Amino acid sequence: MTDTPLPPDAPIEVKDPSRLRLALDSDFFYTFKRSPVAVVSFSVVSIMVLAAVFAPWIAPHDPFNPGSLNLMNGFSAPMEPNAFTGDIFWLGTDDQGRDVFSTILYGMRISLFVGAAAVAFAMVLGVTLGLLAGYVGGWTETIIMRIADVQLTFPAILVAMLIFGVAKGITPVEYRDQMAIWVLILAIGLSDWVQFARVVRGATLVEKNKEYVQAARLIGRTSPAIMLRHILPNVLSPVLVIATISLALAIIAEATLSFLGVGAPPTQPSLGTLIRIGQGFLFSGEWWILLFPAVTLLTLALSVNLLGDWLRDALNPRLR
Amino acid sequence: MRRHLFAAVLLCAPAAHAAEFTWSETTDPQTMDPHAVNSTPVLGFLGNVYEGLVRRDEDMKIVPALATGWEPIGEGEGWRFSLRQGVKFHDGSDFDATDVLFSYERASSEQADTSSWFAPVSGVRMVDNYTVEIMTNAPNPIFVDSIANWMMLDSGWAKANDATRPDKDAGNYATLNTNGTGPFRVTRREPGLRTVLEPFDGWWDDATHNITRAELTPIQNPATAVAALLSGDVDFINPVPIQDTERLKQNPDVNVIQGIEARVIMLGFPHEAATLKYSAETMDKNPFADVRVRQAVGHAINVPAILQTIMRGNAQEVSQLVGPGMRGYSTGLAERPAYDTDRARALLAEAGYSDGFSFGFKCTNDRYLNDESVCQAVTGMLAQVGLRATLDAMPVQNYWPELRADNYDMYLLGWSPGTFDAEHPIRFLAATPNEEKKLGSWNFGGYSNARVDELLPMIQSEIDDTKRQGMLDEVTAILQDQAAYTTLYVQPLIWGTRANIELTQRPDNFFNLRWVTVDQ
Numbered sequence: 001m002t003d004t005p006l007p008p009d010a011p012i013e014v015k016d017p018s019r020l021r022l023a024l025d026s027d028f029f030y031t032f033k034r035s036p037v038a039v040v041s042f043s044v045v046s047i048m049v050l051a052a053v054f055a056p057w058i059a060p061h062d063p064f065n066p067g068s069l070n071l072m073n074g075f076s077a078p079m080e081p082n083a084f085t086g087d088i089f090w091l092g093t094d095d096q097g098r099d100v101f102s103t104i105l106y107g108m109r110i111s112l113f114v115g116a117a118a119v120a121f122a123m124v125l126g127v128t129l130g131l132l133a134g135y136v137g138g139w140t141e142t143i144i145m146r147i148a149d150v151q152l153t154f155p156a157i158l159v160a161m162l163i164f165g166v167a168k169g170i171t172p173v174e175y176r177d178q179m180a181i182w183v184l185i186l187a188i189g190l191s192d193w194v195q196f197a198r199v200v201r202g203a204t205l206v207e208k209n210k211e212y213v214q215a216a217r218l219i220g221r222t223s224p225a226i227m228l229r230h231i232l233p234n235v236l237s238p239v240l241v242i243a244t245i246s247l248a249l250a251i252i253a254e255a256t257l258s259f260l261g262v263g264a265p266p267t268q269p270s271l272g273t274l275i276r277i278g279q280g281f282l283f284s285g286e287w288w289i290l291l292f293p294a295v296t297l298l299t300l301a302l303s304v305n306l307l308g309d310w311l312r313d314a315l316n317p318r319l320r
Numbered sequence: 321m322r323r324h325l326f327a328a329v330l331l332c333a334p335a336a337h338a339a340e341f342t343w344s345e346t347t348d349p350q351t352m353d354p355h356a357v358n359s360t361p362v363l364g365f366l367g368n369v370y371e372g373l374v375r376r377d378e379d380m381k382i383v384p385a386l387a388t389g390w391e392p393i394g395e396g397e398g399w400r401f402s403l404r405q406g407v408k409f410h411d412g413s414d415f416d417a418t419d420v421l422f423s424y425e426r427a428s429s430e431q432a433d434t435s436s437w438f439a440p441v442s443g444v445r446m447v448d449n450y451t452v453e454i455m456t457n458a459p460n461p462i463f464v465d466s467i468a469n470w471m472m473l474d475s476g477w478a479k480a481n482d483a484t485r486p487d488k489d490a491g492n493y494a495t496l497n498t499n500g501t502g503p504f505r506v507t508r509r510e511p512g513l514r515t516v517l518e519p520f521d522g523w524w525d526d527a528t529h530n531i532t533r534a535e536l537t538p539i540q541n542p543a544t545a546v547a548a549l550l551s552g553d554v555d556f557i558n559p560v561p562i563q564d565t566e567r568l569k570q571n572p573d574v575n576v577i578q579g580i581e582a583r584v585i586m587l588g589f590p591h592e593a594a595t596l597k598y599s600a601e602t603m604d605k606n607p608f609a610d611v612r613v614r615q616a617v618g619h620a621i622n623v624p625a626i627l628q629t630i631m632r633g634n635a636q637e638v639s640q641l642v643g644p645g646m647r648g649y650s651t652g653l654a655e656r657p658a659y660d661t662d663r664a665r666a667l668l669a670e671a672g673y674s675d676g677f678s679f680g681f682k683c684t685n686d687r688y689l690n691d692e693s694v695c696q697a698v699t700g701m702l703a704q705v706g707l708r709a710t711l712d713a714m715p716v717q718n719y720w721p722e723l724r725a726d727n728y729d730m731y732l733l734g735w736s737p738g739t740f741d742a743e744h745p746i747r748f749l750a751a752t753p754n755e756e757k758k759l760g761s762w763n764f765g766g767y768s769n770a771r772v773d774e775l776l777p778m779i780q781s782e783i784d785d786t787k788r789q790g791m792l793d794e795v796t797a798i799l800q801d802q803a804a805y806t807t808l809y810v811q812p813l814i815w816g817t818r819a820n821i822e823l824t825q826r827p828d829n830f831f832n833l834r835w836v837t838v839d840q
Contacts, residue, residue, distance in 0.1 A: 066696070067703030071622065074629035084628070095563075095630055095693050096700065261685075265711075283546050284563035 121189030126196025134204025396459025592766030598680025648742030676706020
């Protein structure tokens, strides 16, 4: 088969440009390439996400297995051999002899997972309620939007702490550690849906009076179908922007809760928990326990935020 | 004119400020009722407000307080106390024998946490207004030592405010309000936030301090407390985090006062429970009822490593319920079970748990030095032999109720013998719990051994030191043999003050405001 060459004069088939080609040629990608901030922050986020996802293969130790720790490795300074065991740790160890580098990788995993899942949860909830409020109107709208207004009067972190406290009270203690992560997601998600709902409602109010919606209604499409298939795709771009910025906020909210000691358990530390642990050694000279997780959190939140900012500008035609 | 005023303010301000004293501790005293909770944060704080018949001086010696003297009655049937006359409570009422009688009934009542202090007491008699006799079941040479923390309440005040019995759980008037005879009175109490004290002008003794106002602010986070001390926001912190001790010693603005506390840190087990509470797979039995499992725990924990890293060489390991230096310490039994994971695994296999088991481990996170870190390390070490603990660390306020409700499979406990005698922990931690006899009130796991119960009253009434020590040694041997508790170490006592503060540190970790001087 391979030895039959193509005739040189064969007609060239004109293919549809591939999806990748379309994406690479798009305005969106063009502005991305032209913005160094976007490129850098996107690369940083990608590297961090990849490092977190592949943490079990990258990390030299498993910090979540208490049985694998050697207490004598505790308080090793970065790149210096431990006084008792002679082991060397890139970023040092904490009081339990946990390798800080591995713990950061695993902690980032929890921070990113909680952040992404919480935003996804908030997005689904907020978009659904916002669509409903905007499209159905009437009492449904009043009730949903008043609940949203009431919730806006509480700081998000307070709402999250409240939910976390109640959930911790009702979960049996033997499941508490496993549940902590899901409770965090629920708590942060529930404190964050309002933004999505408000934006989507506003956009839906505009869209629902346009001709294509009226046409869809005329040909007899059901309301759920109109909302999901016609309106939703047209209100998604602001949602995308909010989602990105919310991700940074959710990561910080998780870190705050964990820092306050009500988030991820110490046996399964997230970045916030690590910072809380490290804070205890601030005066005693073991700076690395605090510094490295804090810098990681800062880099992560900053990159996501910058990416969100760029996205907002890129998707806003008025700014072009 | 304005300039003069300004100068006057400048002149007055430092003088007025200097004698104000602010301090912080990790744990807020959870009640102001001296009979409701028998714990160091509560009794240590209230020692500034209330007083007992006797008190301890700077060197822990028993000296007269509300009693001016005491003498044994007959052949050790009890003790006769002569009360100090002219003592006033903070509200102005007089102190006399009726208050002693009332305080006895209150502190020994079923609702009181202090009732086990009065286990050897058969009755209290009022001879006249300023003489009381306390009768004991058997000769009790150390009785006077054992009531140094028994504080006197005014019977009239308690009755008028419906607080004739302490209420551990719901609380009552005496939980938030005080009326003692001590050198300081509480002028403001905001639980968990601040407690303000002012000197009591009508105190019977001469004031040895120069404080005009003192304020206790609990700071749970040790790093925050250190920052507050360094910045001068507080004048005294207890404790200084072990990790910060070296740094603070080099700072000329602060002093670090270090000593060995009498407190033994140990692990407790549910001896009586039929099943584990928090196990994922071992539902139908309680492995800790098997002595081999408890011994395995002792061998699995690398105490020297904990002391080396987490405690940074500031604590010493201990093999029994009291540390060396306490009266009645068994010098011949000073060896802790050696760290030996193979031995631990072998013991577990012998007991039928070669794959280990999972269970719940309760721990405090604001009570003992680095308690949560130690618990994490213990969790890790136990995991290495297959004992998979789920650690649940909580503030001490929620901790005691959880233990009293038996919500644990293993727990951390620190015990400081109030009498500085080895008999004390036996009475509280090793005697079979018995409410009527007021024994074993902190023996959460219900450890019970007939011989220990038999020896305890004999130890209490033995006057011959050698015989007494023999019996204490026997009890210690039984407790070690049975691995009733896994004792870990004696924790250090590290206080930090501003350089202009002078105070006295006592090994029972009681902080007395009356020994504080603030240099102007």
